[in-house]
Amino acid sequence: MAEHKAEIGAEPAILPQDTFDRAATYILSLRVDEILDLALDVGVALLSCGAEVHRVEDTVSRICAAYGAQEIEVFAITSVVIAQIRMPDGNYSSQTRRITRTYHHLARLEKLNALSREICRKPLDKETVNQKLEDIHRHRPVPEWLCFIGGMLATSAFTLFFGGTWRDGLVAAIIGFFLTLIERHGKPVINAMAATFINSLLAGLLAILSVRIGLGQHEDLIIIGTIMLEIPGISFGNALRDMLFGDTLAGVLRFIQAILQSLVMAAGYLCAMLFLGQALGV
Amino acid sequence: MSTTVVIVKLITAVLGSVGFAILFYLQPQKLPLAAVGGLLTCGVYLGMQTLLGGELLPNLAATFVGTIFSEIMARLTKAPVPVYLLPCLIPLVPGGMLYKTMNHFIQGSYGAAGSCGLTALAVAVGIAGGIMAASVCGMLYGQAVGYIKKKRASSGFHK
Structure with missing residues (x-):
């Protein structure tokens, strides 16, 4: 029992990387708005470069789940994504995004899919995700x-x-x-x-x-x-x-x-x- | 169809698929796969057409093979299915029939326009059927794998 207490009292900073789990949101100190915002950023980028709608809904809910959201409702059609999530502590967020222009960009689709897999394996902080999204948008696969x-x-x-x-x-x-x-x-x-x-x-x-x-x-x-x-x-x-x-x-x-x-x-x-x-x- | 025509068709189908893949910004290292996909669907289409004739069944078979190829490649490389599916299907798009439909329509021969339009529709239905059949196979496979994994995990837990 005493050992256990000592462990809990330890600095969160020395936690090894692989202890990231459903409590990751507290370590990363992301607010519920930020979590949904980040998931929708990835989802909307996917939808506008030609992904199927079920992939977008799936990606948004998986990312939210990876950050510890408890109830996740996502609805997407080709021009809009609506999502609401609720955290275990009762905070909730609901956001809507409108997509005006879609095009076919297979390389971007593939990279966004890889990014969402990466986030689901190990939740990243907001700056890293934004940086990666920007890199993906700036990437030119062919001259x-x-x-x-x-x-x-x-x-x-x-x-x-x-x-x-x-x-x-x-x-x-x-x-x-x-x-x-x-x-x-x-x-x-x-x-x-x-x-x-x-x-x-x-x-x-x-x-x-x-x-x-x-x-x-x-x-x-x-x-x-x-x-x-x-x-x-x-x-x-x-x-x-x-x-x-x-x-x-x-x-x-x-x-x-x-x-x-x-x-x-x-x-x-x-x-x-x-x-x-x-x-x-x- | 003579052998030369078939060879020209296969080569141009491959080039066309690669051209479209470039336009859709496929990653350059994946272009050979787009070429293989185009060759596969076009080859199946031409083969089935000499065997069976018509438009519906050859397109259905070609799309089925192309979609299965894309599903397999997508699972192997952990990439989304459309990345491989889109270049595959390009050689099957009924551009010729649509042009004939428009041309007959302009010249006032509505009967011929209707029949060409229906042929284009048959191609579209064939492609749709092929995509649906193969995608359902992919879904079933995915669910079966998920089920087996779950079974194994739960049995391991009880031990």
């Missing part, structure tokens, strides 16, 4: 020019995939370059739907014009190659996985968003085809 190569490779490869000649592939690569340029520098400032429309219109116009001036040979195949860049195929896949994991609402929202985007894309190409068809008399 700028490689993105353009990627875009050009994607469009030209699919033009050839559907049976185009090398000249068609060349035209598709040039269009892919412009599309990537708009995607990277235009999307942050224009509405996403408007950007899709402009992209599709531009791709359609360039494809038809290139055939008219004799550079490309098959306008249909060039257009198909560039369509692949604009189709929100990925959103369809994510929507299905969301619905499958029980987040029906989030899945339906993503699904409708993807359908709308495909319609806007189709409208862009239709305008290009109608305009040049009328103007140049096909």
Whole structure:
């Protein structure tokens, strides 16, 4: 008994690292607000770089549990995350975050997932988590020019995939370059739907014009190659996985968003085809 | 389909998958896996199409194989499934059919537009079915592993 008391009376600072457990929150002296804030920072970052909704809900609740939260309620759809946690001492916090812009960033998704695993293994303090989040956001997996190569490779490869000649592939690569340029520098400032429309219109116009001036040979195949860049195929896949994991609402929202985007894309190409068809008399 | 066409399709599918993976900021060291995924789904799709014909079943089989591949790779590397799944599925996206639908629609041949649109829908349904079937397999596997671990832990506790 005496030994036990001596141990309790010891300085908390000499506790070895691996005694971190559900009481970690007291050692780290995080308030309940800060815990939820930190968990939501990770969750929102995950959601905005293209994670499924169930992964976001799971991550937020696991992080809160790792910091000792007792009751955890998290609800997420594609544009909002709502969460409430209660600590064993009765303090509670409830926060809501709105997500306005989502994009696909697989490297960031992977790193955020690794960070959340790390936090769940051993809770980190607020500064470390913020520092790590900042590092993840600043990390550039590939240099700028490689993105353009990627875009050009994607469009030209699919033009050839559907049976185009090398000249068609060349035209598709040039269009892919412009599309990537708009995607990277235009999307942050224009509405996403408007950007899709402009992209599709531009791709359609360039494809038809290139055939008219004799550079490309098959306008249909060039257009198909560039369509692949604009189709929100990925959103369809994510929507299905969301619905499958029980987040029906989030899945339906993503699904409708993807359908709308495909319609806007189709409208862009239709305008290009109608305009040049009328103007140049096909 | 002649052998040359098949080879060209496989090579361009791989290049396309890698291109998309770069656009989606996949980590450069993972690009070979994206290439393998693209080759796998496209290969299964072409094989099944010569065997069975149609669009629904080949797409379903190809997506199933691609999703299982992604689930396995995700578990091996402790990374999220979408990291591997997205590049895999790119060669199956029915871009050609959507273009034909639009083109027929403009020219006023609504019957042909409808039939092309339905073919694109069949592709989409096939992909959806493949993702769902394989994801359910992944979920079942995860739950089975969790259950066995729990069993072992509790039996160890009682000893």
